[in-house]
Amino acid sequence: QKEVEQNSGPLSVPEGAIASLNCTYSDRGSQSFFWYRQYSGKSPELIMFIYSNGDKEDGRFTAQLNKASQYVSLLIRDSQPSDSATYLCAVNISGGSYIPTFGRGTSLIVHP
Amino acid sequence: KAGVTQTPRYLIKTRGQQVTLSCSPISGHRSVSWYQQTPGQGLQFLFEYFSETQRNKGNFPGRFSGRQFSNSRSEMNVSTLELGDSALYLCASSMELGELFFGEGSRLTVL
Numbered sequence: 001q002k003e004v005e006q007n008s009g010p011l012s013v014p015e016g017a018i019a020s021l022n023c024t025y026s027d028r029g030s031q032s033f034f035w036y037r038q039y040s041g042k043s044p045e046l047i048m049f050i051y052s053n054g055d056k057e058d059g060r061f062t063a064q065l066n067k068a069s070q071y072v073s074l075l076i077r078d079s080q081p082s083d084s085a086t087y088l089c090a091v092n093i094s095g096g097s098y099i100p101t102f103g104r105g106t107s108l109i110v111h112p
Numbered sequence: 113k114a115g116v117t118q119t120p121r122y123l124i125k126t127r128g129q130q131v132t133l134s135c136s137p138i139s140g141h142r143s144v145s146w147y148q149q150t151p152g153q154g155l156q157f158l159f160e161y162f163s164e165t166q167r168n169k170g171n172f173p174g175r176f177s178g179r180q181f182s183n184s185r186s187e188m189n190v191s192t193l194e195l196g197d198s199a200l201y202l203c204a205s206s207m208e209l210g211e212l213f214f215g216e217g218s219r220l221t222v223l
Contacts, residue, residue, distance in 0.1 A: 042216070043202055043214040043215060043216050099157055104155075105154065
């Protein structure tokens with residue numbers, strides 16, 4: 001069973017802090033990695049994707065990928081209460097399919 | 113550019129009934145996939161359609177089916193509804209890069 005694991009949280013951070021969300025995956029052949037944000041009662045929205053080892057920055061968000069250790073992380077700098085949501089990690093497993101496998105998500109709470 | 117449109121947004125059915133959900137993808141997106149989301153199981157992949165063909169299928173019973181039309185619009189059908197089918201059903205469209213764009217979902221309650 002190819003799995004994507006996330007700590008369900010909640011992860012609670014103060015406003016202005018860095019929130020660090022982590023995700024591990026079991027399939028060493030995984031090719032592409034995505035982070036989705038889902039507000040309560042809403043559908044997931046794509047916020048970041050990363051394909052290569054290293055860091056990828058987009059505004060206050062940084063995705064980090066380490067294929068050797070099979071983890072991908074999302075850093076949110078200067079966290080705001082509006083960042084409070086569930087963050088879903090998704091991994092495209094190897095085999096040619098573009099269907100991602102989702103983790104169950106980490107709940108993030110940013111308190112003022 | 114219009115997003116992914118799902119209808120209906122909310123519906124209530126009773127056990128044994130069937131339901132059909134509709135999804136219109138983003139213009140130009142040929143891949144449409146369906147997911148079931150429940151608090152206990154998270155986001156579970158149902159199936160994916162590309163150019164009117166089912167290209168991938170998840171581990172759901174045959175009561176769950178779908179199709180895609182020539183204009184890329186997709187429908188999914190659940191027959192003989194069970195209480196456990198109560199969930200948020202999400203449709204997502206994509207190009208060939210695996211980046212999914214989700215609709216707002218159809219929330220199904222089975223009584």
